[in-house]
Amino acid sequence: MKRLLVIVSLVFGLITNPLFAAPSLIPAPPQLSASSYILIDAYTGDILVEHNADQSVPPASLTKLMTAYIMEYELARGNLSFEDKVTVSEKAWRMKGSRMFIREGTQVSVENLMRGIIIQSGNDASVAAAEYVAGSESAFADLMNQHAQLLGMKNSHFVNSTGFPADNHFSSANDIAKLARATILQFPHNYPLYSEKYFTYNDIRQPNRNKLLWRDKTVDGLKTGHTEAAGYCLAASAVRNGTRLISVVMGAKSDEGRAVESQKLLDYGFRYYETRKLYSRGQVVNNAHVWGGSQSNVKVGFAEDVLVTMPRQQGTSIPATLDMHKEIVAPIAVGDVLGTIVVGTEGDVLLERPVVALEAVEEGGFFKRLFDNIKLFFTNLF
Incomplete structure (x- = not known):
């Protein structure tokens, strides 16, 4: 031996x-103005920074990462195609908050719904997608919780596809990071959707709310969220020199704050850590x-x-x-x-x-x- x-x-x-062997000197991570946050290596899953990362909090529209994940899961198994036409229900059309502006009774392709969910954070698009996949939004929520369990999301429970405020609807920074990692690694062909800066539907052009897509060319996703209870949230990912990191910031004070705090996490991680292939x-x-x-x-x-x-x-x-x-x-x-x-x-x-x-x-x-x-x-x- x-x-x-x-x-x-x-x-x-x-x-x-x-x-x-020269010692590697690493300073303490930045303290962020946010209620909870985490930074992980996307390829290994290792946690580099965390603060209240397992605390269950309202996830706002970060919920839509799970909605999109299930759509991608069904696409990968051939149960859906981007060309499928989805008939918009009255419930989807009447959704408040951020919208894609789909119209009741019209048909929308799955591909456009995916862009409406990811880029425009459309509540209407999320409900239409949920109803198409599972028959009703409540049935889709049950599917969301099954997937959450499979992904090891131990501090999450979903009751809708949008993140609209509701009792018993919660997640955590750590769980959202696990979900983002699964999205990136399991469905790389669809991941470029998360980096698109604009989407136009019904002659309405809307920007992606992730400001880091404009500020940092290495950032290529993922999703923002905001409600009064959740504060401002952002799940972001970037790749530099073969290392991909995922940051999740929840409960920031403002739209600008979630971008600034996320950038701090990513810059710290890339400055002091790297992913190395041993074999x-x-x-x-x-x-x-x-x-x-x-x-x-x-x-x-x-x-x-x-x-x-x-x-x-x-x-x-x-x-x-x-x-x-x-x-x-x-x-x-x-x-x-x-x-x-x-x-x-x-x-x-x-x-x-x-x-x-x-x-x-x-x-x-x-x-x-x-x-x-x-x-x-x-x-x-x-």
């Missing part, structure tokens, strides 16, 4: 002398011995890219330990977990990931299995 660890370390440059999907880290197989070794590596959030300027190499299962016996299927890699040092573990079989190994013949069983017996004996 010791020789195996040295080989892994030399090949991937993961062992470094701590005497030569690639399918990368081989070991050829492990197989007992009783049609071949004597199996290639071991990763099912997905291994990413880690790290302080900037930290050393270019990181300690890593590969711990393989003591006995690997055929048959082996692709994806079978055969060990674990631990990145970091004792007391400062950055991540642990399973290593898996990258190829299948069938059982060997009778005499091969018999011979290996005898060898394995004496190996364990001594």
Whole structure:
């Protein structure tokens, strides 16, 4: 095992002398003028900054991130298409607050409704979409809560598709960040909708309320919200030099305030942290011995890219330990977990990931299995 660890370390440059590792000095995060907020790495999910992030509060129109997410979910499964025509109900047409200005009895494409929800924050568009997907807004709310549970949104409960003030309708900064992350990672083809600055419908041109789209060219989403109870809210995302961050600010004092406070969070995160890829999907880290197989070794590596959030300027190499299962016996299927890699040092573990079989190994013949069983017996004996 010791020789195996040295080989892994030399090949991937993961062992470094701590005497030569420059410390990464990171100041305390900014204190924002908002009731709750969070900053996460979109690719790893690591939390960089948080304040009251699990506190349940009114989410206002950040609710529409879930409405849009469900639409994208249904689109991805072929249950909807952008070309579908949705007939506008009286309820949707009569919605107050921010609107797309759709008319009762007319038909609107799903694609236009998506833009109306995301860019114009249309309450009317959200209700029309909810009714089309689930038959009624209340049934759609039940669907929203099911998705929230699947996404691990533990401090959220939805009763409508818009975020219009209602009893028992709440979420949290952390939950909204999880939802934003799922939107970005699961449906990348639709994500450009969140960066569009204007949308015109019925000859009415409305701007995206996310001011950061104009101020910071690295920002490409996501959604604003405001009610008297919720204050001013903004879920934003930006990508710089391969690192994508998501900020959620809830309960800011003003429209300008939510933009300024969100910018503080994003700038802090990009200045002091980065996402680093340690291993690639399918990368081989070991050829492990197989007992009783049609071949004597199996290639071991990763099912997905291994990413880690790290302080900037930290050393270019990181300690890593590969711990393989003591006995690997055929048959082996692709994806079978055969060990674990631990990145970091004792007391400062950055991540642990399973290593898996990258190829299948069938059982060997009778005499091969018999011979290996005898060898394995004496190996364990001594």
